[in-house]
Amino acid sequence: MYALVEIKGKQYKAEKDSLIKVDLLDMEPGSALDIDSVLLISGDAITVGDPYVRGARVSAVVERHERDKKIIVFKYKPKKDYRRTKGHRQWYSIIKINDIVR
Secondary structure, three states: OEEEEEEOOEEEEEEOOOEEEEEOOOOOOOOEEEEOOEEEEEOOOEEEOOOOOOOOEEEEEEEEEEEOOOEEEEEEEOOOOEEEEEEEOOEEEEEEEEEEEO
């Protein structure tokens, strides 16, 4: 059984006991999270929401916060001696899915 959920404007596939990497949540590690924006539930039968499935809920726990790998942002303009290099590491949260309720 799995569910498609929407968290902070992005869609994720949630399965029981799986870990999901989502955009940074403003919650402490170890805190419980209930997700009401369930778009689809698949099990014995597929239930599609309009836009969300009524009464469906996914319960999760925030495991930890981490940073992604560094990406390099390089700008330049040819023949003008203009070069700029910057690095960026995006923060994200790891959540563990505990239960999917129809």
